[in-house]
Amino acid sequence: FNTTKWNPSPEVYHKYLCSVPQHEKDRILRFHFKSDSQHSLIGLLLIQKVIHESLNLPLSQIRIARTAENKPYLDAQFDLCYPHFNFNVSHHGSWVVLASEEKFLVGVDVARVEIRGSNQVDLPIIIFLFLKIKTVILIIIVLVF
DSSP states (O other), X not given: OBGGGOOOOHXXXXXXXXXXXXXXXXXXXXXXXXXHHHHHHHHHHHHHXXXXXXXXXXXXXXXXXXXXXXXXXXXXXXXXXXXXXXXXXXXXXXXXXXXXXXXXXXXXXXXXXXXXXXXXXXXXXXXXEEEEETTEEEEEEEEEO
16 A cells, blocks of 8 residues: 555544544554554554455454554454464555465565665565465565556
C-alpha cells in the first residue's frame, strides 16, 4: 500500500481510527509523527481486511492481540478452518506491506532504495517475502517501480 496515494480528510481518518479497538487506537495516537500513526493504522486495517477476506470472519469478531515483542496476531477464540493462519506487516518510507499465509509461517520486509548524496529519485521498492515450509525457508524478492 503506497501511503502517498492516501490522503484522507480528518473526518475519514477519524472514522477509520474509530473502527479499530480502543487499545490499538490508544497505541496509534501515541506516535509522535503523523506518518508513523498513519502507517500503523493502515497496517492494522490491512490485517483486518485480510483476516475478513481469507477466513470469512465478520469484522466484529476479529480480535488482534500482541506478543510481548508487540507483534500482532489473530487472537482466535473459536475454531478456525486454518488454525495456523498468520500474517506479518512491514513499513518503510511511504510503503506498508502485508503478507499472510493459511498454513505456513510467513514474514515480510520492505525497504526503499536510497542513494546517499543524490537527489530524491523514484527508485524501486524491494519487498522481501519469507515463507517457512517445514525446515525450508523460501525468500522471494519483489521489485516495485
